[in-house]
Amino acid sequence: MSRLPSESDPVAILQQLVRIDSVNPDLVPGAAGEARIAAWCGQWLRQQGFEVTVLEQTPGRPSVVGVKRGTGTGRSIMLNAHLDTVGVATYAGDPFSGELRDGRVHGRGAVDTKSGLAAILVGAARASAGELAGDVIVTLVADEEFGSIGTEEVLRTVSADAALVIEPSSLELTTAHRGFAWFELELTGLAAHGSQPELGVDAIWHAGLALGALNGLRQRLHAEPAHPTLGHGAVRVSKIAGGDDAATVAAHCVLTLERRMLPGQSPEQVESELRALFTALAVEEPKFQFTLTRLVARAAFEAEPHWPIVRALTGNAERVLGRPAVTRGEPFWTDAGLILEAGIPCVVFGADGEGLHADTEWADAESVRALAKILEGTITEFCGPTAG
Structure with missing residues (x-):
């Protein structure tokens, strides 16, 4: 297993994650899958004091659930991102280099969405280092790029008062996306x-x-x-x-x-x-x-602007970025559709970068650091610090 970084710089963690092959085997038969990256993230969360459970109803396709308990007097928050990536057959260069060059981390999954994994790990650890009133629930899931079996499995046993689904969005709030149906x-x-x-x-x-x-x-x-x-x-x-x-x-x-x-x-x-x-x-x-x-x-997804999670994320994004928050819609589907269908208010948010499913891919390093700070502030505000 790759060495766990001692520092809490999300960019250094992102580089480590990109170096772990986690191509989805349902997209590329025989591909590595999520086992190694799930083990890496689970170990990192344990080192930060999280209770870690691995869900693996489908053998070889694990999802990681890490929980840091609050005092029980505040709201709980779920942070969701996917472990898997699309394939690398046509990738130009080394898809697992994790190279930091010109302020960008390069490699398959760098922005979609190992940037989100890294920011969740750091943001959740920082926010929960001091005692919170509500629980922080980290769900790092398998198979988002194909069938979403990871989030479906998580939602059978895990719930929360709200969720943040971390997908690349250029640090803009994705408050709606289309649903889809395939027919024969x-x-x-x-x-x-x-x-x-x-x-x-x-x-x-x-x-x-x-x-x-x-x-x-x-x-x-x-x-x-x-x-x-x-x-x-x-x-x-x-x-x-x-x-x-x-x-x-x-x-x-x-x-x-x-x-x-x-x-x-x-x-x-x-x-x-x-x-x-x-x-x-x-x-x-x-x-x-x-x-x-x-x-x-x-089903499609749409967040309501009055939801507390939307207000908390909006305020913390504006504080960290120093500008008004921007909202957007996406034509493609994300696991937010499943989470909202389970009755959990949620919003989609993530780092900046390019090359989703393309022959080159990169994430903007400073946006990953900003994302971690925004998540830290949002978690703290939503879950609530303990009184006194």
């Missing part, structure tokens, strides 16, 4: 010789009808009032497969659909919307036979 649309036709297509039912031709209907839905979504930070919902076809050979009417065609949702729209609602769309097609074209199956669905 299976179209069933009837095979026939290509010289007599009238004897068959062409599933690929019916796929064209489905594409036309989906385009109408896309136009309707864009005609609706836009969300102030997220814009409009979206629908698209991500994959299509069908047919057997050039001389046969296609008896089968399958489309994979993606629907991006705004806050207030549930997976059930968008599934009903799609089912009604294709049912209407079947009325117009009686030979149109379809099966719609929901594959994966995650």
Whole structure:
């Protein structure tokens, strides 16, 4: 295991973390996974006096929960970040160098989101070094980049009065992001010789009808009032497969659909919307036979400005940065959707950098230090120092 740094500089810790390969094996078969980095973070938290539990319902995919107990008279806070990264096959240079150059830490996961791991470790340790009224709960999770099994496992046994989800955000508060749902649309036709297509039912031709209907839905979504930070919902076809050979009417065609949702729209609602769309097609074209199956669905996220966690983070960001806090929305999904769905008010916040999922990646070192200070202040304010 890499040597644990004795100092509490989050940049030095970030460098150590980048040097640990934690590529998600569900994205890259045979990849390292989270075991080594989970062990490193767990040991670091134990050295700071945290009670550490490792959750590993899926073998080889551990998540770390570290708790520093307060007196029980204050609010509890959860700090959540993910241990895994995407792959490195096309990375330019050494993806695990952790090199600090020109004020930037380089390597896979540097900004997404080992910067968040480092800032959580330092911010939580500093804030809880003196006794707090509320509990500080650190959740460092597996598999955010694929299926979010880590946060799902954590939420089965862990709760808090509020949470901070640390994802790169250029030190701006992400107060909303879209949800998503993936569906499989299976179209069933009837095979026939290509010289007599009238004897068959062409599933690929019916796929064209489905594409036309989906385009109408896309136009309707864009005609609706836009969300102030997220814009409009979206629908698209991500994959299509069908047919057997050039001389046969296609008896089968399958489309994979993606629907991006705004806050207030549930997976059930968008599934009903799609089912009604294709049912209407079947009325117009009686030979149109379809099966719609929901594959994966995650609800959207939106924080309320009056939540105490939002107010505490806003105030501490302004204090550390010396400027008004900025809020933003994101088109992509994060584990904040699961945490809010579990009834825990939360907000997304993180360091500055570039190269998420790209061929080079870096985190701005000073933003990581600022992030740790902001987290320290937010934890202290939210959990409350003990009286006297």
